[in-house]
Amino acid sequence: VFREVPQAAPVAVFKLSQDFSNDQFPKKVNLGVGAYRTDEGQPWVLPVVKKVEKIIVHDDRLNHEYLPILGLPEFRSSASKIALGDDSPAIQENRVGAVQCLGGTGALKMGAEFLRRFYNGNNNTKTPVYVSAPTWENHNAVFANAGFEDIRSYKYWDAEKRGLDFAGFLGDLESCPEHSIFVLHACAHNPTGTDPTHEQWKQIADTMMRRNLFVFFDSAYQGFASGSLDKDAWAVRYFVSMDFEMLCAQSFSKNFGLYNERVGNLTIVARDADNLKRILSQMEMIVRTTWSNPPSQGARIVAITLNSSELFTEWKDNVKTMADRVLLMRAQLKAKLQALGTPGTWDHITEQIGMFSFTGLNPKQVEYMVKERHVYLMASGRINMCGLTTKNIDYVAESIHEAVTK
Numbered sequence: 001v002f003r004e005v006p007q008a009a010p011v012a013v014f015k016l017s018q019d020f021s022n023d024q025f026p027k028k029v030n031l032g033v034g035a036y037r038t039d040e041g042q043p044w045v046l047p048v049v050k051k052v053e054k055i056i057v058h059d060d061r062l063n064h065e066y067l068p069i070l071g072l073p074e075f076r077s078s079a080s081k082i083a084l085g086d087d088s089p090a091i092q093e094n095r096v097g098a099v100q101c102l103g104g105t106g107a108l109k110m111g112a113e114f115l116r117r118f119y120n121g122n123n124n125t126k127t128p129v130y131v132s133a134p135t136w137e138n139h140n141a142v143f144a145n146a147g148f149e150d151i152r153s154y155k156y157w158d159a160e161k162r163g164l165d166f167a168g169f170l171g172d173l174e175s176c177p178e179h180s181i182f183v184l185h186a187c188a189h190n191p192t193g194t195d196p197t198h199e200q201w202k203q204i205a206d207t208m209m210r211r212n213l214f215v216f217f218d219s220a221y222q223g224f225a226s227g228s229l230d231k232d233a234w235a236v237r238y239f240v241s242m243d244f245e246m247l248c249a250q251s252f253s254k255n256f257g258l259y260n261e262r263v264g265n266l267t268i269v270a271r272d273a274d275n276l277k278r279i280l281s282q283m284e285m286i287v288r289t290t291w292s293n294p295p296s297q298g299a300r301i302v303a304i305t306l307n308s309s310e311l312f313t314e315w316k317d318n319v320k321t322m323a324d325r326v327l328l329m330r331a332q333l334k335a336k337l338q339a340l341g342t343p344g345t346w347d348h349i350t351e352q353i354g355m356f357s358f359t360g361l362n363p364k365q366v367e368y369m370v371k372e373r374h375v376y377l378m379a380s381g382r383i384n385m386c387g388l389t390t391k392n393i394d395y396v397a398e399s400i401h402e403a404v405t406k
């Protein structure tokens with residue numbers, strides 16, 4: 001019965017990691033997958049996470065009963081609070097709710113499923129969904145799989161000036177059909193590492209409000225852009241203050257280092273408390289037929305941390321440790337390329353923020369890096385700055401130099 005099943009293409013970033021694992025070259029470097037590494041090139045279990053895991057193991061009141069369909073209440077509320085701020089009027093007005101999801105991906109998926117069913121009419125598969133050009137490779141597919149038929153991209157990256165194509169972005173906001181859905185990266189845009197300024201965000205919000213566009217924030221790197229959770233939530237909070245009804249998918253994979261625990265949250269900012277109640281009732285229906293109810297371990301770790309002022313402070317410190325190491329690697333990589341006299345300007349490496357840098361290397365140069373130098377990066381030229389260490393940075397800089405000058 002499965003004779004006709006066609007072979008699907010491998011997922012690029014996972015294939016890259018597999019190729020890296022199979023490579024026997026001693027100086028190989030993995031700059032592909034977006035995961036934090038220490039300066040020893042190792043995964044990092046955040047010290048605060050280790051501490052909370054011990055608390056959980058020793059807490060005899062905890063068990064493995066099912067969680068509610070929408071997830072752990074104290075996780076959902078504290079997660080929404082770090083996105084919207086402790087003093088958010090929308091939270092005080094009881095019109096903010098949340099669904100615990102399987103990672104940021106799950107939160108996007110839940111949001112997409114809900115929007116397809118209920119946004120601006122029923123089963124509205126024709127509503128255009130706009131994602132940035134370029135964007136995280138999964139955005140298109142998540143919305144397409146939820147049933148949206150018209151996925152488009154909005155202008156974002158100006159390759160020539162290696163920066164935001166703000167005029168193009170605004171132009172697309174002006175010319176798209178009313179009520180289109182826009183997926184916006186809350187901070188530390190993946191893959192370009194380039195975010196709008198506050199002034200630009202304000203113009204984006206004004207245009208979206210005037211044109212009745214729907215905003216769906218994707219917040220996968222809160223804390224990674226600036227090292228400060230509040231600063232990184234500026235855009236989301238600004239949109240809430242402008243009275244948008246909106247969704248925000250949050251991932252705790254990166255900022256808690258809980259990649260394989262699948263901890264995500266979908267924050268819903270509704271018109272009023274009654275509307276929120278009805279929205280959540282429908283979310284329950286969607287979750288029930290998808291994963292029925294979510295896993296608890298990662299959500300407990302996050303909830304315990306966010307609900308204790310002492311652990312919360314420790315977590316913020318841990319996030320800053322990661323963000324600072326990225327900044328150091330940015331500065332060092334730029335300095336090394338400049339010292340080597342590598343053609344081109346490399347200021348964008350320190351101007352870009354978050355986990356990734358969009359190097360500007362073209363596909364041929366990327367191929368050279370992978371094949372000849374065993375430095376693994378995405379075909380787009382995106383590198384994970386966390387894959388750089390004080391031990392491999394010279395080798396990587398020399399590899400980039402060779403790829404550019406050969």
Ligand code: PMP
Pocket residue numbers: 034102103104105106136185190218220251252253262263264
């Ligand atoms: N959105 C963006 C922009 C991402 O980069 C990622 C992770 N690479 C996600 C969402 C998904 O996060 P998670 O791993 O928690 O599903």
